[in-house]
Structures are given as C-alpha cells and as structure tokens.
Amino acid sequence: xxxxxxxxxxxxxxFWGEFRRDRGGMTGLVVLGIFIAVAVLAPIxxxxxxxxxxxxxxxxxxxxxxxxxxxxxxxxxxxxxxxAYGTRISLTVGLAxxxxxxxxxxxxxxxxxxxxxxxxxxxxxxxxWFLVIPFxxxxxxxxxxxxxxxxxxxxxxxxxxxxxxxxxIRAQTLSIExxxxxxxxxxxxxxNWHQMTRHVLPNVFPLVLANTTLTVAIVILSETTLSFxxxxxxLAPSWGAILxxxxxxxAVSQGAWWYVLPPGICVVLVVLSFTLVGxxxxxxxxxxxxxxxx
Numbered sequence: 001x002x003x004x005x006x007x008x009x010x011x012x013x014x015f016w017g018e019f020r021r022d023r024g025g026m027t028g029l030v031v032l033g034i035f036i037a038v039a040v041l042a043p044i045x046x047x048x049x050x051x052x053x054x055x056x057x058x059x060x061x062x063x064x065x066x067x068x069x070x071x072x073x074x075x076x077x078x079x080x081x082x083x084a085y086g087t088r089i090s091l092t093v094g095l096a097x098x099x100x101x102x103x104x105x106x107x108x109x110x111x112x113x114x115x116x117x118x119x120x121x122x123x124x125x126x127x128x129w130f131l132v133i134p135f136x137x138x139x140x141x142x143x144x145x146x147x148x149x150x151x152x153x154x155x156x157x158x159x160x161x162x163x164x165x166x167x168x169i170r171a172q173t174l175s176i177e178x179x180x181x182x183x184x185x186x187x188x189x190x191x192n193w194h195q196m197t198r199h200v201l202p203n204v205f206p207l208v209l210a211n212t213t214l215t216v217a218i219v220i221l222s223e224t225t226l227s228f229x230x231x232x233x234x235l236a237p238s239w240g241a242i243l244x245x246x247x248x249x250x251a252v253s254q255g256a257w258w259y260v261l262p263p264g265i266c267v268v269l270v271v272l273s274f275t276l277v278g279x280x281x282x283x284x285x286x287x288x289x290x291x292x293x294x
Contacts, residue, residue, distance in 0.1 A: 025280025071258035100158025109169025130163035213278030
C-alpha cells in the first residue's frame with residue numbers, strides 16, 4: 001500500500017470520527033438513509049401499476065385508513081405509493097442536477113482562479129451574471145423553452161445553480177495559487193492542466209464535497225418549485241408534481257389535507273437533512289471553523 005493511500009485512509013478515518021461526534025450531521029444522515037432506502041426499495045416492494053389511474057380501486061379523496069395509510073388522491077390512488085415513487089424522482093433530479101452544477105462550478109472556479117487576464121475576467125463576469133439574474137424567472141424560461149421532462153429539469157436546474165459554487169471555488173483557488181508547492185510546480189515546467197488537476201483540484205475537493213450536500217437541498221427545493229408550476233415531467237410523480245395536482249384538483253378546498261401535507265413534509269425533511277449533513281461537513285473541512293472551535 002502506497003504512502004498516499006495510507007494518508008487518504010487516515011484522513012477519511014479522522015473525518016468520519018469527527019462527523020460521528022456531530023449530532024446534527026448524524027441525525028441528517030440517518031434521515032437521508034431512510035429516504036434513500038425508500039427510493040431504492042419502492043419498485044421492489046410496490047408494483048409499478050399501482051400508479052396507473054385505470055387500476056386505482058380507492059375512492060376519490062378518501063381519508064387515511066388501514067387500507068390507505070395516507071389516504072387517496074383525486075383518482076383513488078394511494079398517496080403513500082405516490083410519495084414512495086416521488087422520492088425516487090425528487091432525489092434523482094436533486095442529485096443529478098447537483099452533479100451538473102458542481103462540475104460546471106468547480107471547473108469555472110478553478111479556471112477563473114488559476115488563469116489571469118481576459119479569460120479570467122470573462123469567467124468572473126459570466127459567474128456574476130448568473131448570480132445577479134434571479135434564479136426562478138431564468139429557470140422558468142429555460143424549462144419552457146426545453147419542454148417539460150425530467151432530463152430537461154435536471155439540465156435547467158444544473159446550469160442555473162453553479163455560480164455560487166464557482167465563486168467559492170475561485171476564492172479557494174486564489175488562496176492555493178499562492179502556496180510554495182504551486183511555485184515549485186511551475187518552476188519544474190508543469191503545465192496548466194497538471195497544476196489544476198494535480199495540485200488545485202485535490203485541495204479544493206473537500207470544500208466541493210461539503211458544498212455539494214448544501215447545494216442538493218437548494219436543488220430539491222428548485223425541483224419542487226418548478227414541478228409545482230407544471231414545468232416538470234407530467235408523468236413523473238415527484239413531490240412537486242404531487243403538490244401541483246393537489247392544488248389543481250381542489251384538494252385544499254375539499255379539506256384533503258392528507259394530499260398536501262405529506263409531500264410538503266417530505267420536502268422539508270430531506271432539505272433539512274442535507275443541510276445538517278452539509279453544515280457538519282463544512283465545519284470539519286473548513287480550517288477557520290476548526291480554528292474557532294479550538
């Protein structure tokens with residue numbers, strides 16, 4: 001086993017040891033584990049035809065009962081089944097869009113911090129433009145142009161959510177660029193690609209990882225908002241789409257609270273869990289937080 005591998009394992013061990021001592025982070029991790037288990041097991045435990053409107057055997061807006069623990073929707077389908085499959089859609093969109101945002105934001109941030117001159121100013125200008133433009137109107141326009149689908153929703157949220165990450169990574173890259181080993185690398189003839197991938201990226205990666213968990217929470221809220229506005233896949237029962245159907249079918253006016261509260265509570269729990277995990281990771285990987293704690 002190489003020395004570098006041993007150091008990585010030791011660093012991961014220290015990270016996990018500190019993370020386990022954070023009650024908020026562990027609470028969020030447990031809740032996330034439950035939602036991930038539901039998303040993975042949903043197609044195994046629940047037949048796909050349970051979402052078929054033509055095969056629904058419940059009453060319209062039937063309140064919670066033994067047969068339907070969370071009641072039924074306007075078509076007589078189980079709300080519990082919709083939530084289980086909605087967990088898959090919401091988490092998939094949230095994680096996939098976050099990956100898109102993290103890749104774009106990290107690449108732009110590192111290049112903007114590493115290079116100098118016109119190229120750096122152009123990247124900073126584009127980043128600032130995305131930060132200044134309100135997210136929701138831009139996302140609505142893009143989603144309308146591309147059309148309602150899960151893939152388009154991932155693309156829209158991903159390309160409108162990277163600017164904050166880019167700004168954070170650029171600041172960290174500027175700090176790393178002034179360190180002695182970067183100067184030695186340049187003196188030995190290392191190219192820009194080598195410097196960015198071998199020296200800068202490994203040093204900013206912990207910050208990227210911590211920021212990822214915080215971004216997922218924002219992305220899930222964005223997906224819920226856009227789906228609620230009818231810009232998501234109409235055939236995909238995400239939490240936002242469930243809320244959209246609940247309001248459009250008059251569930252609130254008919255007092256069908258079981259149609260509105262469960263998806264809203266799921267959104268709150270997942271967002272809170274990702275935030276708790278992200279804050280815990282941020283406290284661990286941020287040297288300033290460690291210095292304050294000491």
